[in-house]
Amino acid sequence: MSAKLPKGSRITGDSRQDLASSLVERYDRGESIRSIADDIGRSYGFVHGVLAEAGVTMRSRGGATRGAAAEARRKALKEARAS
Numbered sequence: 001m002s003a004k005l006p007k008g009s010r011i012t013g014d015s016r017q018d019l020a021s022s023l024v025e026r027y028d029r030g031e032s033i034r035s036i037a038d039d040i041g042r043s044y045g046f047v048h049g050v051l052a053e054a055g056v057t058m059r060s061r062g063g064a065t066r067g068a069a070a071e072a073r074r075k076a077l078k079e080a081r082a083s
Contacts, residue, residue, distance in 0.1 A: 004041035020054040027051055030076040 005011065011019055026036055037047045051058070 007041065016050070020050050023047060023050055024054050024056055026080065027056060029080045030073045031080060 005019075023036060027033065033047050033051065034044055037044045040047070048058075
């Protein structure tokens with residue numbers, strides 16, 4: 001999902017649940033909250049709030065930067081961008 005959401009529009013009910021599942025999937029694949037927010041045209045706080053509502057455990061700041069975990073994260077991001 002890379003369609004920009006209308007700025008300031010309320011997202012409720014089923015559409016919010018659909019959005020939440022999409023955002024959770026992207027976040028679980030390793031994408032950052034900031035990059036998701038930029039992509040859908042909403043704020044960092046909005047995306048963070050939707051993820052928190054969905055019960056997501058947030059990663060620590062910075063994510064994996066070294067070793068096998070970082071390599072796996074880079075590979076997942078590359079594949080996510082390709083699809």
